[in-house]
Amino acid sequence: MENQQPGGAAGPQTGRYSHVPVKEENSSEPTKVLELRKENSWNGKIQQLFSDMHRLRKLLKLSESVCKVIVKNVIKGTGFVLFGNYILTNAHLFKDYVEGETLERGVEVSVDFYFNYDDTISHRHQVVKSYICPEGDLDYAVLEFNTEGQRVSNLKTQTQQNIKIPPGLLKDFSPVPPSGEAYLIGHPGGEVKKMDPTCIIEKEKREQAVDDHLHPYKDSPLTLYSIKKVVTYNTFMYHGSSGSPVFDAQCKVFGLHTAGFVYGFQKYKESVIEYAFSLHTILKHFVNMLKTKGLEELLKRFEEAAKGNSDLQEVLKSVSEAQVVKAEPADVGNLSDSSEPMDTD
Template structure:
């Protein structure tokens, strides 16, 4: 505590030798002393307590974006997370992992490009089923330590429902059905225009975790992408400085790089910390409804660290509409009549624009 004669003055705790190196600090301290002296004198004149001087410089700040979550949502997400699965594979030196989730009964949903990584390059899709069965397996209990052998489910030699444009694939589990987690398809819901979403998956092949992030609204997508580029380009990245090892640097992106995502009504865009291994993760809205499947993002390297411009997931409404249109018999037999009253699945007649460009790097291990 300062003595009475010392109140209203600033105090310095720097060593004098260090302080002498920075002459501007002395000037700034003189300015602060003057400001406090005026405020202190004014407070005395008005008969206020000395603490009023410091209250003048105290500010209560409010967050611009609300990201608090109701406890009931946490509880709901905790239950829904049981259906999120960890899929790993080992195929003749081709090892990797990703995320999936139970769609209904014995069927799980993941990304088409994930299955492509499982089977490897140069294999026609008609031969994928057998490779999937021999190379990959799924567990739903990877929440802390790596699961024991009896916690895994095999995959059947079955690959019949998929779509490259919407980047989804349905796989079939083998084993005791009573041990399979509940399906999430009945919780499907249209994409949110804004607000919070939650991604539950296995980023970097680690234990199951959840990431809460903010939706980038459609009308802000272009601006957000370009802002990320501008921040990444400040004196750091250019064609001259960046060598072959930095081929993913941000200068590879152009004004046209993001058109297929920016203008695509079948995706939700957001900013998440989930990168490799999280493809195939379920995406929930703030009410715990399944709105999308986390798919990919535009990544780049800056200062040898990985960054991302924007991430996106394909709408569950669009995915289910595509299944109903192209695999109607399977849809009607295996999935419930989700929109029976409406007569058709929302989005059934939408144009499923591909979100692939040469600039996209899918977020799975290679």
């Protein structure tokens, strides 16, 4: 096999670097061959290093779109620009402060952008409109913020127009990969922006992951049912990082970091496994809502931002086709009032 060491079952003619001839034991050039292998191995490490550095630079650039979400005198969380001046975050940040599908009147919510991984410079914007997903099996909110914000520097604020809003991450959307690397970027604990590299736990290994951490409760139907509906991984990004984007190894955003499955009581709670909702599921639900409520202008802005991304085109197409199927047997007069949720992934 290719990964076996030279001289193993693969035979002396193959080996890890098959283009480097492997000499017999009585060869007069073992040192030269060893040097060639070391050089080849080193070149591979250099290439991997450049690849990692390129990914890091790209993630740092994308992280400019990640912001801190602040519910005044209540809680801090994380969000990111979806497109234009719209933020995607978790709905549970606004628990007990929602009327129907919007924030209660008088609840002040702002978003802060930190263009460096410190607290020295930020742009602050006030949220002016909101859509809070009412579905029990989803946990997302879309917030519209004003484009005329405040420049915040060293705890001083100054109203400023024409602030450059970071680009939306919608164009970088991709479906959930079944496995592989993942990167979370957010504001854990409401502190400075941080990045945490992790790995997606494959579906067939999730129950084992729960069992490893929580053997006495492995048969809990709530835990096992829940972890099958989301993307799971292990991360240090806890309180305050809800609403963080989750990226794959190609720096494509695929998930909305939401919480962790916990056990224990009071201050002794521990997280079993952390999870994100699939952005694919969220976007399908959001587009369906825009169509159902007749929010044509916002839908057009979404479609404009989705241009050039084939995966987003599939999302738009799937919602349209689903609505056609539902419309055929339904009474036309009731279509605009339809509240049937989209199927989840």
